Amino acid sequence: MSTILLWIISGFLALVPVLIWLYIILRDKKHDKLMLAIVFSGGILATIAVFAIQWVWDFVPEIDPFRWVENNIDDPTYYYVSIFVLVGVLEEIVKQGMVRYVDTKTVLIQTINDSIRFSLVAALGFAFAENIVYFKTVMLSAPIQEVIVTFLFRSIFTACAHMIFSGIFGYFFGIAKFSIDVSRHRHWQGKIYFGVHAIGRIFKLPFAHAFKEYKILQGLIIAIVLHAIFNYMLQLNLIIPTIFLVVIGFLYLLYLLKRKAGNLILVTDIDEKRKSTMNKRDKDVVLELMGMWFDQKKYVDVLHICERLLERDPDNNVVKLFHAKAQDKIDKENPYNKALGAVLGRNRTDKDVNTITYYRQKLEADKKNLPEKQKKRLFKIVDSKNKKENDTYKL
Amino acid sequence: MATPVTLTIEDVQGAADITLKIIKIAGQLDESNVDEEAKKVYTLIEQNPSKLNIILDLEELEYMNSKSIGYLTDWYGKVFENGGKVVIAKAKPNILDILEVVGLTQLIKNYPTVEEAKAAISQ
Numbered sequence: 001m002s003t004i005l006l007w008i009i010s011g012f013l014a015l016v017p018v019l020i021w022l023y024i025i026l027r028d029k030k031h032d033k034l035m036l037a038i039v040f041s042g043g044i045l046a047t048i049a050v051f052a053i054q055w056v057w058d059f060v061p062e063i064d065p066f067r068w069v070e071n072n073i074d075d076p077t078y079y080y081v082s083i084f085v086l087v088g089v090l091e092e093i094v095k096q097g098m099v100r101y102v103d104t105k106t107v108l109i110q111t112i113n114d115s116i117r118f119s120l121v122a123a124l125g126f127a128f129a130e131n132i133v134y135f136k137t138v139m140l141s142a143p144i145q146e147v148i149v150t151f152l153f154r155s156i157f158t159a160c161a162h163m164i165f166s167g168i169f170g171y172f173f174g175i176a177k178f179s180i181d182v183s184r185h186r187h188w189q190g191k192i193y194f195g196v197h198a199i200g201r202i203f204k205l206p207f208a209h210a211f212k213e214y215k216i217l218q219g220l221i222i223a224i225v226l227h228a229i230f231n232y233m234l235q236l237n238l239i240i241p242t243i244f245l246v247v248i249g250f251l252y253l254l255y256l257l258k259r260k261a262g263n264l265i266l267v268t269d270i271d272e273k274r275k276s277t278m279n280k281r282d283k284d285v286v287l288e289l290m291g292m293w294f295d296q297k298k299y300v301d302v303l304h305i306c307e308r309l310l311e312r313d314p315d316n317n318v319v320k321l322f323h324a325k326a327q328d329k330i331d332k333e334n335p336y337n338k339a340l341g342a343v344l345g346r347n348r349t350d351k352d353v354n355t356i357t358y359y360r361q362k363l364e365a366d367k368k369n370l371p372e373k374q375k376k377r378l379f380k381i382v383d384s385k386n387k388k389e390n391d392t393y394k395l
Numbered sequence: 396m397a398t399p400v401t402l403t404i405e406d407v408q409g410a411a412d413i414t415l416k417i418i419k420i421a422g423q424l425d426e427s428n429v430d431e432e433a434k435k436v437y438t439l440i441e442q443n444p445s446k447l448n449i450i451l452d453l454e455e456l457e458y459m460n461s462k463s464i465g466y467l468t469d470w471y472g473k474v475f476e477n478g479g480k481v482v483i484a485k486a487k488p489n490i491l492d493i494l495e496v497v498g499l500t501q502l503i504k505n506y507p508t509v510e511e512a513k514a515a516i517s518q
Contacts, residue, residue: 289461
């Protein structure tokens with residue numbers, strides 16, 4: 001078989017899973033096809049960039065970290081872990097770098113989920129290019145059974161693994177991109193980030209900027225660790241745990257993509273932003289209360305407060321984030337959340353413990369003069385739920 | 396140092412089986428003083444386990460933080476469950492604004508005078 005024909009067949013084989021994966025990850029939302037093509041090409045270019053870096057290292061071996069590991073680490077466990085961490089560092093930075101580059105040139109990412117989706121597309125571009133090379137090599141040297149196994153494994157698991165690493169990095173990159181709104185939201189939830197404060201102090205950065213850098217670093221580290229674990233398990237031929245990691249990771253990505261908070265458009269035009277009709281000090285009190293009640297799982301109360309507050313301050317992204325997150329918390333319909341719960345063996349949907357809504361309904365029941373039996377039945381479940389919650393304020 | 400705030404509880408003669416109290420809060424309720432002041436109200440609720448009616452006179456309350464709104468909601472719940480009522484009188488516009496956005500005014504009505512609050516709570 002001629003080399004050109006081999007490349008063409010490999011390209012065709014690598015394209016089939018790409019089309020299927022693209023359908024799975026993009027079916028819920030329409031995207032600009034040109035942007036998708038650009039990001040996909042960026043993923044392909046990322047493989048070329050990785051080869052280029054390795055080519056440079058061949059010429060200047062003194063700066064080649066892989067060679068350093070080969071020459072200095074004898075223990076096989078440490079050796080493989082180091083090599084796989086280096087592979088993770090190199091590939092994850094290059095893949096995400098492509099998305100980041102396109103985002104700086106265009107308005108690519110408007111929501112956190114855009115960041116996840118485009119990172120998945122870049123990962124598919126990367127896996128596509130890698131698969132062409134693998135398929136061609138295996139077709140030249142191995143029997144047909146091995147070609148089929150390689151095709152199936154790389155099309156399903158390797159492509160999926162690349163998407164998981166990039167998708168999770170993309171999620172953190174999305175949070176980082178909207179760090180001003182997200183960090184404010186987390187502040188009102190009373191979350192303390194020692195890492196962010198440390199970065200802020202060391203590099204003399206304001207909180208939102210330090211939060212941004214922290215989230216990018218966090219995403220990178222998680223992606224690298226997962227990448228290294230995946231490669232290391234494959235090295236040890238631990239197929240079942242590898243498949244388990246991929247299934248959990250992909251379900252988690254699909255769950256993230258279904259969340260309302262992820263689909264919230266956080267890019268705002270300052271010129272078009274409507275002014276708040278509520279005094280800042282009073283608004284801060286309400287935001288702090290929402291953070292407190294969110295932690296106490298009073299999601300329905302938080303939802304109602306958000307709706308009233310958005311009438312007064314319609315373009316407040318922090319309030320919109322509270323609203324979307326409260327909706328996500330009580331959303332029992334997210335199929336991927338259910339699936340994740342089933343795989344992990346625990347219920348991932350929080351029960352709501354509202355207070356104001358509960359007493360308002362009770363008052364209405366009183367006004368309607370419902371028979372005592374009916375009232376008791378109506379509030380039996382909520383009563384036992386609220387009993388626990390009332391202890392929160394006990395001094 | 397705690398921000399100055401005063402919380403006084405006044406007995407009011409009401410119907411035979413109902414206890415009516417006026418709680419007057421003046422100053423600013425914030426993190427430095429809210430827990431201490433809230434204890435007084437919890438003690439009052441514990442001492443009057445059934446049919447306790449409360450009028451919160453907020454004429455001189457300048458500021459209340461999120462925690463104090465949480466306490467207010469909790470007091471309402473405890474009093475309501477025991478067959479009592481809670482109303483507010485003379486709250487300043489900023490306080491009322493917060494309570495409206497939070498949704499508490501759906502449960503606890505505000506009245507422009509203590510007399511009107513008394514009349515409403517006695518119904």
